[in-house]
Amino acid sequence: MKNNELSRRKFFKQALAASAVAAMPTIWTNAMSGKMPQPTNKLASPSERVNIAFIGIGFRGGEIANELYNTGLVNVVALCDVDMGAPHTQKMISKFPDVPRFQDFRQMFDKMGNQIEAVSVGVPDHAHFPIAMLAIHLGKHVYVEKPMARTFNEIELLMKAEKKNPKLALQMGNQGHSEANYFQFKAWADAGIIKDVTAITAHMNAARRWHNWDVNMKNFLPAEPIPSTMDWDKWLGAANYHDYNHDYVNGQWRCWYEYGMGALGDWGAHILDAAHEFLDMGLPYEVNPVKLEGHNPYFFPMSSTILFRFPERKNMPAVDVTWYDGVNNIPSVPEGYGVSELDPNIPPTGTGKIQPAKLNPGKIIYSKELIFKGGSHGSTLSIIPEEKAKAMASKLPEVPKSPSNHFKNFLLACKGEEKCRSPFRVAGPLSQVFSLGVLAQRMNEQLLFDREKKVITNNKIANELLSPAPRKGWEEFYKMA
Numbered sequence: 001m002k003n004n005e006l007s008r009r010k011f012f013k014q015a016l017a018a019s020a021v022a023a024m025p026t027i028w029t030n031a032m033s034g035k036m037p038q039p040t041n042k043l044a045s046p047s048e049r050v051n052i053a054f055i056g057i058g059f060r061g062g063e064i065a066n067e068l069y070n071t072g073l074v075n076v077v078a079l080c081d082v083d084m085g086a087p088h089t090q091k092m093i094s095k096f097p098d099v100p101r102f103q104d105f106r107q108m109f110d111k112m113g114n115q116i117e118a119v120s121v122g123v124p125d126h127a128h129f130p131i132a133m134l135a136i137h138l139g140k141h142v143y144v145e146k147p148m149a150r151t152f153n154e155i156e157l158l159m160k161a162e163k164k165n166p167k168l169a170l171q172m173g174n175q176g177h178s179e180a181n182y183f184q185f186k187a188w189a190d191a192g193i194i195k196d197v198t199a200i201t202a203h204m205n206a207a208r209r210w211h212n213w214d215v216n217m218k219n220f221l222p223a224e225p226i227p228s229t230m231d232w233d234k235w236l237g238a239a240n241y242h243d244y245n246h247d248y249v250n251g252q253w254r255c256w257y258e259y260g261m262g263a264l265g266d267w268g269a270h271i272l273d274a275a276h277e278f279l280d281m282g283l284p285y286e287v288n289p290v291k292l293e294g295h296n297p298y299f300f301p302m303s304s305t306i307l308f309r310f311p312e313r314k315n316m317p318a319v320d321v322t323w324y325d326g327v328n329n330i331p332s333v334p335e336g337y338g339v340s341e342l343d344p345n346i347p348p349t350g351t352g353k354i355q356p357a358k359l360n361p362g363k364i365i366y367s368k369e370l371i372f373k374g375g376s377h378g379s380t381l382s383i384i385p386e387e388k389a390k391a392m393a394s395k396l397p398e399v400p401k402s403p404s405n406h407f408k409n410f411l412l413a414c415k416g417e418e419k420c421r422s423p424f425r426v427a428g429p430l431s432q433v434f435s436l437g438v439l440a441q442r443m444n445e446q447l448l449f450d451r452e453k454k455v456i457t458n459n460k461i462a463n464e465l466l467s468p469a470p471r472k473g474w475e476e477f478y479k480m481a
Contacts, residue, residue: 049073050075050117050411050415052116052117054122055080055119055122056080057079057092057093058088058092061120061121061123064173064407068410071407073408073411077100078101080101080105082232083235083249084101084103086227103234109138113138117141118410118411119141120143120144121144125147125254125265126239126260128144128145130237130474132158133158134477136162137480141169143410144172144173147265147434148431151435151467152467157478157480158424159428162428163425170420171421172423172428172431175405175406176376177406177426178409180379180399181379181381182273182378182402183400184399185278186274187399187400188396188399189279190397193395194372195316196316198317198320198366200272200365201322201331201366202271203330204325205324205326206361208255209255215295215301217298220243221243222245237471238477257299257438261438262300262325264306265434265438268433268437269430269434270377271362272433273422276430280313280314281310281433282429282451283432287439287447288440289304289441289444290305292441293326293329297442301326303326303327304324305322307323308323308436311451330359335385336384336386336387337364337373360375365381370392436449443459446458
């Protein structure tokens with residue numbers, strides 16, 4: 001076939017077959033013998049390390065790769081990126097010069113599947129699913145960056161695959177699930193401090209990549225020459241075909257409904273993760289785009305206010321979650337909120353450092369008796385106003401410290417020593433909430449959702465977009481679950 005691609009029939013036949021153990025090439029033995037650059041932490045012995053392939057090695061993918069490597073718990077056995085050789089991938093290539101490199105994850109698994117135990121998936125949102133699904137199908141542990149996948153059905157299929165493969169460590173990258181916020185929220189919920197929550201305000205008001213774009217765009221972007229280092233067809237994967245343009249790649253993909261999930265998919269997990277899990281929120285029955293400024297068919301609005309409505313659950317009351325994004329789309333705050341401090345632990349947005357703003361990324365949680373103020377990622381909650389916090393101080397439980405960060409937690413789970421804190425069964429429904437929110441943004445209409453049947457009942461087009469057809473040639477991945 002063109003570009004030396006394996007035929008799909010041959011590839012999937014090989015992927016399904018048990019691979020014979022092949023002799024290790026010199027580059028492999030060099031990596032095993034410690035000739036690679038050393039990590040920050042002391043390396044575990046070779047037999048104690050996880051043999052890992054990094055898929056996506058520039059930008060966020062490269063950051064994930066470094067975090068995993070710096071635990072000292074991995075042998076890096078393969079690098080994969082569709083733009084192998086571009087400036088943003090050179091740093092990782094230079095760090096692991098003797099490690100085999102691939103532009104096609106399918107070829108990587110075909111040639112080295114028997115040498116790979118785990119993979120990290122640090123690629124654009126639209127490409128998460130086929131990589132993660134094939135890795136699971138081949139019995140590999142998977143660390144996939146948030147959101148788990150771009151569409152509701154892709155997430156559903158990944159959760160289904162997790163159920164069929166209970167021995168695999170399958171972790172969504174959501175650092176806050178291994179930091180102080182996670183353990184505090186759990187301890188406070190278990191102690192009855194956080195209870196009877198009826199409303200949550202979540203907000204992320206930093207500038208985004210598309211905020212200076214023309215919302216009156218009439219079509220997708222014009223074709224540009226494809227960089228010589230890039231395989232554009234493989235970058236597109238299962239997504240709809242569009243001609244290459246630089247404003248689709250290198251982080252710009254987050255702007256487009258076709259490829260990313262906007263501010264909600266980018267920051268929602270870091271802000272709402274613990275509340276969603278420990279309040280057993282599941283899926284909403286209604287998603288309402290209360291306010292969309294600059295709505296258009298191609299990329300995300302300039303600002304969005306989205307209301308998610310969740311029903312009563314067990315002994316918990318119904319709860320409304322309202323999401324605010326956009327520079328000037330600032331929610332109101334309760335009396336006694338205080339100063340909006342900028343937590344130094346909150347990472348940059350991708351377009352630069354977060355600047356002190358009227359309201360920095362975080363949430364306000366309203367219960368029947370208390371109000372909690374929190375930030376993003378690992379930032380802990382505080383009770384407001386201050387007078388109420390002082391009155392509650394003696395009732396607050398001790399919060400355990402995290403035994404491992406999110407990356408080490410994944411690798412220890414691969415080794416059977418810990419359990420993933422953000423497994424697909426936990427991260428999946430949270431990611432599906434965001435996929436529904438993105439559909440409400442895209443349609444600019446209220447969506448009514450049947451939580452049991454998992455269908456949208458009032459909008460046929462939106463319901464079809466829960467499970468859009470993959471691009472021709474990528475259908476097999478959707479049959480693996």
